[in-house]
Amino acid sequence: MSRVLLASRNAKKLAELRRVVEAxxxxxxxxxxxxDVPAFPEEAETGATFEENALIKAHAGARATGLPCIADDSGLAVDALRGMPGVLSARWSGRHGDDAANNALLLGQLGDVPAARRGAAFVSACALVSPSGEETVVRGEWRGRIVDQPRGAAGFGYDPLFVPADESAGGRTxxxxxxxxxxxxxxxxxxxxxxxxxxxDLS
Incomplete structure (x- = not known):
């Protein structure tokens, strides 16, 4: 059995990758x-793009553990805010990972923005780095819009505010x-x- 490290402590991200691998x-x-691995110093996410931050995390994990390492950097790009919060999504309110505060700040910033101009996209850059330093970087985007109050208890981050454009979502966040x-x-x-x-190839 080959092992691959996901450079995250987010249980929901880990479960998501495991579902993808299983499917x-x-x-x-x-x-x-x-x-699941011995602790190592994690590098600061100083990149200007999602891709740069994903590579920083993936290289650090591969170097420290000797395992192929996947890292994801993701966030929300809001059209009316010219692509922000972007790479600052997790700490938009000033406190890293405070979902409620981040959501409240975003709603405040969009308070006067009409529904027709509340377009947004979730963006994810995933990097896979091998122990020898070989890189694979990919990017996924999910278009939708921001609603005016949170709905739903699943997911994390800005999920309660984001209604996907996909018809199959049926207007749900x-x-x-x-x-x-x-x-x-x-x-x-x-x-x-x-x-x-x-x-x-790894499996």
């Missing part, structure tokens, strides 16, 4: 997270979708699907 029939590949529905539509699902050929 693709990659039985010889075990996905582990940062909590990302936080109202079942996990399998979200995997089939989401930015991260699209990016991870592009990594499958490289993951298949």
């Amino acid at each position: 693709a029939g990659l039985a010889g590949l075990e996905v582990v997270g940062l909590d 990302s936080a109202e979708l079942a996990p399998a529905e979200k995997d089939a539509l989401s930015h991260r699902g699209k990016a991870l699907a592009q990594l499958l050929p490289a993951l298949r």
Whole structure:
């Protein structure tokens, strides 16, 4: 059994990647997270783009563990905010990972923006780095719009505010979708699907 490290402690991201691997029939590949390997110093995400940040994390994980490492950097790009919060999505309110504060700040910033101008996209850049330093970088985008109040208890981040443009979502927010529905539509699902050929080589 080959192992691949996902450079994250986010249990929902880990579960998502494991579902993608399982759905693709990659039985010889075990996905582990940062909590499953010895601790190592994690580098600051200083990149100006999602791709740069994903590569920083993936290189650090591969160097420290000797395992192929996948890292995802993702966020929300809001049209009316000229693509922000972007790479600052997780710390938009000033506190990293405070979903409620981030959502509240975003709603405040869009308070006077009409529904027709609330277009947005979730963006995910996924990097796979081998122990020898070989890189594969892919990008997925998920278009939709921002609603004026949170809906749904699933997902994380800005999911309760984001209504996908996909007809199959039926006007539900990302936080109202079942996990399998979200995997089939989401930015991260699209990016991870592009990594499958490289993951298949590992398994």
